[in-house]
Amino acid sequence: MSKQYETVIGLEVHVELATKTKIFCGCSTEFGGAPNTHTCPVCTGMPGSLPVLNKQVVDYALAIAIATQCEVTPVCKFDRKNYFYPDNPQNYQISQLYLPIARNGFVEIETNSGIKKVRIHEMHMEEDAGKLIHDEWDDTSLVDFNRSGVPLVEIVSEPDMRSADEVLAYMEKLRLIIQYLGASDCKLQEGSMRADVNLSVREVGSPSFGTRTEMKNLNSFKAIARAIEAERQRQIEIIEEGGEVIQETRRWDDNKEYSYAMRSKEDAKDYRYFPEPDLVPIVIGEDWIERIRSAQPELRTEKLMRYKKEFDIPEYDAKILTESKHMADLFEATTAICHKPKKVSNWLMVETFRLMKETGTECEELIFSPSHLADLINLAENKTINSTVAKEVFEKIFREDIDPNIYVKEMGLATVNDEEAIEKAAKQAISENPKSVEDYKNGKEKAIGFLVGQTMKTLKGQGNPGIVKEVLYSLLNN
Amino acid sequence: MINLMNVKLISNEMNGNDGNVSNDLTGKEVSMGHRIDDETIEYVGILAKLSLTGQEKEKAKADMEKMLDYIDTLNELDTQGIEPMSHVFPVNNVFRDDVISNGDGSEETLANAPLRKNNEFEVPKTIG
Numbered sequence: 081m082s083k084q085y086e087t088v089i090g091l092e093v094h095v096e097l098a099t100k101t102k103i104f105c106g107c108s109t110e111f112g113g114a115p116n117t118h119t120c121p122v123c124t125g126m127p128g129s130l131p132v133l134n135k136q137v138v139d140y141a142l143a144i145a146i147a148t149q150c151e152v153t154p155v156c157k158f159d160r161k162n163y164f165y166p167d168n169p170q171n172y173q174i175s176q177l178y179l180p181i182a183r184n185g186f187v188e189i190e191t192n193s194g195i196k197k198v199r200i201h202e203m204h205m206e207e208d209a210g211k212l213i214h215d216e217w218d219d220t221s222l223v224d225f226n227r228s229g230v231p232l233v234e235i236v237s238e239p240d241m242r243s244a245d246e247v248l249a250y251m252e253k254l255r256l257i258i259q260y261l262g263a264s265d266c267k268l269q270e271g272s273m274r275a276d277v278n279l280s281v282r283e284v285g286s287p288s289f290g291t292r293t294e295m296k297n298l299n300s301f302k303a304i305a306r307a308i309e310a311e312r313q314r315q316i317e318i319i320e321e322g323g324e325v326i327q328e329t330r331r332w333d334d335n336k337e338y339s340y341a342m343r344s345k346e347d348a349k350d351y352r353y354f355p356e357p358d359l360v361p362i363v364i365g366e367d368w369i370e371r372i373r374s375a376q377p378e379l380r381t382e383k384l385m386r387y388k389k390e391f392d393i394p395e396y397d398a399k400i401l402t403e404s405k406h407m408a409d410l411f412e413a414t415t416a417i418c419h420k421p422k423k424v425s426n427w428l429m430v431e432t433f434r435l436m437k438e439t440g441t442e443c444e445e446l447i448f449s450p451s452h453l454a455d456l457i458n459l460a461e462n463k464t465i466n467s468t469v470a471k472e473v474f475e476k477i478f479r480e481d482i483d484p485n486i487y488v489k490e491m492g493l494a495t496v497n498d499e500e501a502i503e504k505a506a507k508q509a510i511s512e513n514p515k516s517v518e519d520y521k522n523g524k525e526k527a528i529g530f531l532v533g534q535t536m537k538t539l540k541g542q543g544n545p546g547i548v549k550e551v552l553y554s555l556l557n558n
Numbered sequence: 559m560i561n562l563m564n565v566k567l568i569s570n571e572m573n574g575n576d577g578n579v580s581n582d583l584t585g586k587e588v589s590m591g592h593r594i595d596d597e598t599i600e601y602v603g604i605l606a607k608l609s610l611t612g613q614e615k616e617k618a619k620a621d622m623e624k625m626l627d628y629i630d631t632l633n634e635l636d637t638q639g640i641e642p643m644s645h646v647f648p649v650n651n652v653f654r655d656d657v658i659s660n661g662d663g664s665e666e667t668l669a670n671a672p673l674r675k676n677n678e679f680e681v682p683k684t685i686g
Contacts, residue, residue, distance in 0.1 A: 099656050100656050100657070100658055101656050101657065101658050101659075105660065106654070106657065106658055106659030106660045107658070107660045107663070108658050108660070114664070114677060115664070115676070115677040115678045116663075116664040116667050116668060116677050116678060116679075117662045117663070117664045117677075118660075118662075118663070119663045119664060119667040120660045120663045120666075120667070121666075124667050124670075126670075132652060132653070132654045133652065133653050133654065134653070134654055134655075134656050135653035135654065135655060135656065136655075136656035137656075138653070155644060155650075157644050157645065163605075164606070164607045165684070166679075166681040166684050179644070212681075212684060213678070214683060215683070218683075219682070219683045220675075220680050220681065220682060220683055221680075221681050221682070221683050221684050222675055222678035222679065222680055222681075223678055223679040223680075223681055224677075224678055225667065225679075350605055352605075355644065355645070357645075357646070359652075360645050360647065360649045360650055360651070360652050361644045361645050361650050361651075362650065362651055363650045363651055
């Protein structure tokens, strides 16, 4: 019988903060600028330049620390981490080793196996490196320093996770907290949220940890799940064959679903950390913490509880709607205008998500205004337009944020309630379809459906379906 | 002088805060009259991305031995009960506001490029 193994996983999550400027200089952090346009002597490590800390970075880091139950370090400071690499113009990264801004926090995650605490070992502020682009044909790499000096918070968990499911739940939890705080947009694909996975395996019941590896270059939740499974298998195979896992950093190639060793993992001493002499310590008093705490927005967990109390919508809907702060904001703003939470939830859950899927739109990219959705809901509710027309109008709102009141008027989409017009159309349908009329009279109830369809066709789909049916029944039965 | 104070600071904090880091720069046991072996100098060279000739290695060894001896001198001071110094100046909380103050700095930045291609630095291919 083969041995049972347990996977032990800890995460280092890097989050790019949503500041306008870099951590130590007044260069823009905007994504996608032409190469090296957002650079200055500070973020390219020119001799004699002096870094000055962006206060917003500390505010965001504190907000994340408080939301993840961390203890804030009353006096924290920066250190230099020395290494040589072309994306690092200073030959050191300004980071925090000895006194990181916060320690000892936790978040609660929920998976199929229940609720579990994942502890946070520490959280520190640091600067991002530049970007290397590798030339396929030439034996060179190109360096763009626009990202150099963009502020990061690194969140280091304890090795508390045991499966890919738990890892994904943990990351999702962090993403939601940080997005709600507005501290980062947390987009894995764009690299504003990155995770390095530290993984080891051990026999079930073993009291000590196995040797761990660190996996880098994980750009999506799917890549993370695949990399965890592959690395678990790789380590188990090594152990089963009597070998030893080497402590090293590996790079995941998601196309090949395979990882390869990058370098043997350096110890902290190899980085020759020392205190950053160009930056003074940061003293964080209770008043500062209190200021951040009192400005803290409602987080997802609290929002969910409030929705349960305030709005009569299914719990499932509440969960989905609050998965993105943008969607939740849209829901609340629309509901505040039309006071129909259930209807708003339905439009978001069904039509909005359908169109998002169809057009590949993310929640954050939705352009329509809450007032237009609210107006549409009112138009449908007071039967000015029927449900088919409402869906068509919504698509226009979704794509172009048109004003539904004006649009319905201009396009003449209002439901025809005029009984005379409906009767005229119904009579036409009856005279043109004697077969259906006969079927109906012979007891085939269903034949009325066809006549309703024909009447609606004459009315360009805008007939009030209730009245159309009523009129047809009375014409046929008399 | 400032540099030496930093070195002293490292050993204080390493003792205090990080059990994984031993209190000398090479990670080896220390005693007065340090000897740096070939392996250590080789490794430090790798970390610094320097290829040293035999002669340079010997010179670097002698330098490093002197530095470590000096740290021992500092370690003779009794620092019991003294709060680790976090900075040499008694100044805290120097910040800037999150306001963009720099424009397109690419020409100035790229003026320092030994090799450039379009708007980027060109370097030997580096992956990892």
